[in-house]
Amino acid sequence: MSAPLAASFPWLVADIGGTNARFGWITGSHNGVEQVQHLPVSDHAGPAEAAVAYLDQLAGVLGDAYRPPRHAAFAVATAVAGDQIALTNSQWNFSRAAVQAELGLDTLIMLNDFEALALSLPRLRPSQIQAHAALPKPHGTLAVIGPGTGLGVAGVMQTCTGWVALPGEGGHATLAAADEFESALLSRVRRDYPHVSAERLLSGIGLPVLHGAVAELMGAVAARFTAEQIVAHGSAGSDPVCVRTLDVFCALLGSFAGNVALTLGARGGVYIGGGIVPRFSQYFFASRFRERFEAKGRFRHYLQEVPTALITDTLAALTGAALAIEQQSFPATVTTAPGVQ
Missing domain, CATH: 3.40.367.20 (Hexokinase; domain 1)
Structure with a gap:
């Protein structure tokens, strides 16, 4: 692991839908997503408030081992373009820059929730899926469709420099x-x-x-x-x-x-x-x-x-959010995305 990547942890990741916001914690590139918590969207005014509630709870659990996150990626159930983000199926409407400032983050990546899920596809383990027939090694272009509160659709394409997500609506x-x-x-x-x-x-x-x-x-x-x-x-x-x-x-x-x-x-x-x-x-x-x-x-x-x-693993998008941090903040160090524990 490179020194910049090693020094960047812990990371905060989230998968935010119309009903629930799922938060996770990453302490190293091979440690997986840990400390997963589900928070009802309706109980919080926005993602900053939900993240603060999660981090306050986590600080109590970890005690002296807790350190504030420096980097985060939030997968959100809406189209992402520009600073202002409004969730399609909930009341949350917020500024990415304002959330980053409130949480004191060096970087905050906002990506569509199915863009994050698509990024997780090539790294899904057999324990995370059920298939109609035996699956070949991931190759070419993959698609994901997700009936949840709404209906998400995205793809991921294999390139000479790695997998690239194809977000859409x-x-x-x-x-x-x-x-x-x-x-x-x-x-x-x-x-x-x-x-x-x-x-x-x-x-x-x-x-x-x-x-x-x-x-x-x-x-x-x-x-x-x-x-x-x-x-x-x-x-x-x-x-x-x-x-x-x-x-x-x-x-x-x-x-x-x-x-x-x-x-x-x-x-x-x-x-x-x-x-x-x-x-x-x-x-x-x-x-x-x-x-x-x-x-x-x-x-x-x-x-x-x-x-x-x-x-079958409903937390897989957290893995994709973690990979988004690696791809955008540490592109020279991208490795196999960590799994969810």
């Missing part, structure tokens, strides 16, 4: 139907939302919308279920509307993932991240996801060769 692309039921479903949702994006249905905020439309097409009365309840009832088979909703969710997600694979040329693999699908992984692998992923007419054979996998 693909979750807001228009969702397409692949059969008559889905056409009727989207027509129903368009009565309430003129633009039906993928996120509108394939996310935590979207599942109740999808559930209500499915119930209406089935001629049933829609119960006021949360996304968590829809997943629980659907995967357990205890409610017919929830079962159909989860079936349509997986099918639409598969079709959308196939579109992303074709758009990015992600022949190295497409990964499903986010906090929703790991809750029903057994159902997911038996669903129509893979069938619909490949159902692209003349390009079926192209997609049959593209592996798909589920990221």
